[in-house]
Amino acid sequence: MKILYYDCFCGISGDMNLAALLDLGVSKEYLIEELLKLNLDSEYEIKIKKDVKLGITGTRVDVIMNSQSINKVEDLHEHNDDHHVHNHIHQSSEHHAHEHCNHVNIITNTHDHHHRNLKDIEDIINLSDLKDNVKKLSLHMFMKVAEAEAKVHGKTLYEVHFHEVGAIDSIIDIVGAAICLDYLQVDKIIASPVQLGGGFVKCAHGIIPIPAPATVEILKDIPINIGRVPFETTTPTGAAILAANVEEFTEKIGFSIKKVAYGIGHRDLEIPNVLRVYLGEKESFQK
Numbered sequence: 001m002k003i004l005y006y007d008c009f010c011g012i013s014g015d016m017n018l019a020a021l022l023d024l025g026v027s028k029e030y031l032i033e034e035l036l037k038l039n040l041d042s043e044y045e046i047k048i049k050k051d052v053k054l055g056i057t058g059t060r061v062d063v064i065m066n067s068q069s070i071n072k073v074e075d076l077h078e079h080n081d082d083h084h085v086h087n088h089i090h091q092s093s094e095h096h097a098h099e100h101c102n103h104v105n106i107i108t109n110t111h112d113h114h115h116r117n118l119k120d121i122e123d124i125i126n127l128s129d130l131k132d133n134v135k136k137l138s139l140h141m142f143m144k145v146a147e148a149e150a151k152v153h154g155k156t157l158y159e160v161h162f163h164e165v166g167a168i169d170s171i172i173d174i175v176g177a178a179i180c181l182d183y184l185q186v187d188k189i190i191a192s193p194v195q196l197g198g199g200f201v202k203c204a205h206g207i208i209p210i211p212a213p214a215t216v217e218i219l220k221d222i223p224i225n226i227g228r229v230p231f232e233t234t235t236p237t238g239a240a241i242l243a244a245n246v247e248e249f250t251e252k253i254g255f256s257i258k259k260v261a262y263g264i265g266h267r268d269l270e271i272p273n274v275l276r277v278y279l280g281e282k283e284s285f286q287k
Contacts, residue, residue, distance in 0.1 A: 001284045003255050004184060006191035006242065007276040011233025013265065014173025015061045016275040017241050020263030021180035022048060023059035024277055034179045035172065037129040042066065043168050051264040054272040058262025063172055115161040118146045121171060130175070137178035137245070144240035145170070148217035170237060177241050186279075191246045193223035194239070199230035215239045223249050229269045255280035 004024075006012065022028055028048050035046070044065050051060035116124075125138050149160045162170060181189070196211035196219075210232045211224075218239040257278045265273035 001187045001255075001282045002185070003278075003280040003282055004181075004186040004189045005253065005255075005278040005280060006189070006246065007278065008192050008194045008234070008242070010228070010265070010269070010271055010273055010275070011195045011197060011235075012238035012242060012275050013233075013235040014170070014177070014237035014241070015063070016263040016265050017238060018173060018176045018180065018263070019048075019059040019061040020261055020275045020277045021177070021184070022061070023261035023263060024184070024259060024279055025261070026180045026183050030183060031176060031179055034130065034134070035176060038124060038171065038175060039128065040124065040168060040171065044172065046172065053262075053264050053268075053274050056262055056264075056272050056274055058264045058274055060264040060266075063169060065168060116167040117161045118142065118158055121162065121167060124171065125175065130179075131182060134175065134178045134182050137181060138175045141174045141177065141237075141240045141244045142170070144218055144243050145174075145214070145236050148214040148236060148240075151217055152213045173237050174240070177245075181245060184279075188248070189246050190248045190250060191242055192251050193225050193249060194219060194242060195225045195228050195233050197229055197231050197233035198227035199232075201232070212236065218243050222246075229271060231267065231269065233273075253278070253280075255282035 018031075022031065032046060035041070044063050047062040047064065049060055049062075050057060052058075121142060122139060125135050125142075128135070130138075143157075146157050146160055149155075150157050153160065196215060199210050200207050201210060211219075211226065211234065212232065214236045215232075215234055218236055219234075219242075222243060257280050259279040261277050261279075263275040263277070265275070267273045
């Protein structure tokens, strides 16, 4: 039995997940080629490189948005619940301090063409030439995020709008995750309890706690840890990747580790800002 294990001692975000799975052996060329099937390549560029965090070598993923020439830094799209703070967030050197304020917008103006809603994203995925399994996995993860954001904001699923740049970022992270998981063809996905971080942060709504409400909503019934560092370590996209794909959450490693890989995050913390993943094998006994 082939097993993928997520060791989330410093949480998980969409870009860290992509980086970790690439570091584990997913073909960079394959991922980029498959993402082209979304027909959104005019809106972004993806950069993949080796990096080091507190002495740990791994892979780092950055996405440069062609529309605004901004670097994606640890899931900037993750919590955009107020479009009024969007522009200054991207211009700020303290991106991470505002992450949870930068994921979705609740838009009442239906003529605002700068935003995509869940239906738009579903159409992008469904109309692509991606494999059926990749489409299914992608839509399942997106639904986890949308359901949580809708509940937190008291809106319906299709009233939750994703900012244009954020939507591209979200699509790359989520569809990229689906492409990588489909590529690996593992029999079971397991994860450790998930570190969410802690502290408080100021955004347009005032001072709100970390973990963000949507992250907690997505991770209901999943074992979590909080407060290891006073920052956000798990984003809604990262939480959705786990909630949609992990079959079991445990700290026990009941399999032989064949490969270890690291997805490098973008923040400097007291602990390594990395996502560690194992590829393992476990004998299947049949009676």
